[in-house]
Amino acid sequence: MDVTTKPAGADCKGVSEILSRVGDKWTIQVVVTLRAGSQRFNGIKRRVGGISQQMLTRTLKTLERDGMVERTVRHNTPPQVEYTLTPLGHSLSETARHLADWAAAHRGEIEDNRLHYDARQL
Amino acid sequence: MDVTTKPAGADCKGVSEILSRVGDKWTIQVVVTLRAGSQRFNGIKRRVGGISQQMLTRTLKTLERDGMVERTVRHNTPPQVEYTLTPLGHSLSETARHLADWAAAHRGEIEDNRLHYDARQL
DNA sequence: CGGAATCCTGCGAGATACTG
DNA sequence: CAGTATCTCGCAGGATTCCG
Numbered sequence: 001m002d003v004t005t006k007p008a009g010a011d012c013k014g015v016s017e018i019l020s021r022v023g024d025k026w027t028i029q030v031v032v033t034l035r036a037g038s039q040r041f042n043g044i045k046r047r048v049g050g051i052s053q054q055m056l057t058r059t060l061k062t063l064e065r066d067g068m069v070e071r072t073v074r075h076n077t078p079p080q081v082e083y084t085l086t087p088l089g090h091s092l093s094e095t096a097r098h099l100a101d102w103a104a105a106h107r108g109e110i111e112d113n114r115l116h117y118d119a120r121q122l
Numbered sequence: 123m124d125v126t127t128k129p130a131g132a133d134c135k136g137v138s139e140i141l142s143r144v145g146d147k148w149t150i151q152v153v154v155t156l157r158a159g160s161q162r163f164n165g166i167k168r169r170v171g172g173i174s175q176q177m178l179t180r181t182l183k184t185l186e187r188d189g190m191v192e193r194t195v196r197h198n199t200p201p202q203v204e205y206t207l208t209p210l211g212h213s214l215s216e217t218a219r220h221l222a223d224w225a226a227a228h229r230g231e232i233e234d235n236r237l238h239y240d241a242r243q244l
Numbered sequence: 245c246g247g248a249a250t251c252c253t254g255c256g257a258g259a260t261a262c263t264g
Numbered sequence: 265c266a267g268t269a270t271c272t273c274g275c276a277g278g279a280t281t282c283c284g
Contacts, residue, residue, distance in 0.1 A: 016147070018225035018232070019218075023145005025138070025277075041246050052278050057247065067235030078245045079284085088231060095224040096141075102217040103140035109210060110140070113189030147257075163266050174258055179267060200265045201264085 021066075022096060026051055026059045031085065031093045034069060038084040068092060143188075144218060148173055148181045153207065153215045156191060160206040190214060 021027055026048070033039070033047045045056050060083060063069045068089035074080040085093070143149055148170070155161070155169045167178050182205060185191045190211035196202040207215070 014229045014233075015222050015225040016151070018229065019150060019221065020145045020147065022221065023142045025142065028141060029138070053247075054279080055277060058277090065236055065239040066232050067239075073246095079247095081246060088228065088235075091228070092224070095221055098220055099141065099144065099217055100137050102214070103137040106210065106213070107136045107140065110188050111136070113210075114187055117187040117189075174260095175267075176259085176269095177257060180257090195266095201267095203266060 021062075022099070024059075026055055027063065028093075028096050028100075030056070030059050030063065031068065031089055031096065034083060034085040034089065035093050038072075038082045040083070041081055044083065063089065143184075144214075144221070146181075148177055149185065150215075150218050150222075152178070152181050152185065153190065153211055153218065156205060156207040156211065157215050160194075160204045162205070163203055166205065185211065 029048050029051075030044060033044055039047070041056070041060075044060075045051060045053065048056070051059075060069065060071070064071050066088075067086055070084045070086055072082040072084065074082070151170050151173075152166060155166055161169070163175075163178070163182075166182075167173060167175060170178070173181075182191065182193070186193050188210075189208055192206045192208055194204040194206065196204070
């Protein structure tokens, strides 16, 4: 699909899909967790904290499908499954970090604005 | 900002809230639309396209509360309400654009990965 | 240990109609 | 024109149970 015709802000549908992935509750947290290196299922679950097994499974599967993480199975006893960030996944994590930095930098300002706004509504 | 000391995923809660705002379906589109300058309610509605007035109202109100847009009322007949991006809002739009650029750049790769993945599942 | 399958719930979000 | 008020529905996301 011809991205070049895009006038600097016209989300061509596919873009907003990626955006929504970033906004989803767990994807970014999992990706960021994996920046530290390969990890196994319950390891990730422990590190992310608060995620249900169901959602971790879904998130990892989606990320794998998108080519953000690689899944490696070792048929030992007990079984081991390792998840590793691909270059694409790393790239996403970098971009997401910019956003996170922005959020961290302006969080106070935003909360302030909310307080003022709410006060005015009384 | 010293990200390196963060234990690999310590989203300070408020950050993920901002992230989810970015991922929400309309916020970014409205902000991007307003980059072109002040605009009125139905003007935004027309430009964004596909948004219901309900969602536009909600989105604008949230953005106003967060201090991203400023609302100016003119009691004419017919009434006019203008929405303008604040500096904070501009700043967000810039950051969001980086993400959108990333998304646009990797969209093809991701779709490719999905096709391969789905093919393997048969 | 690493999942899959199933059930349940709340909220995001659309459609529509009414108001000032 | 610029909203507010309802009603509704789909789906993200949680809890729980079962499987290899």
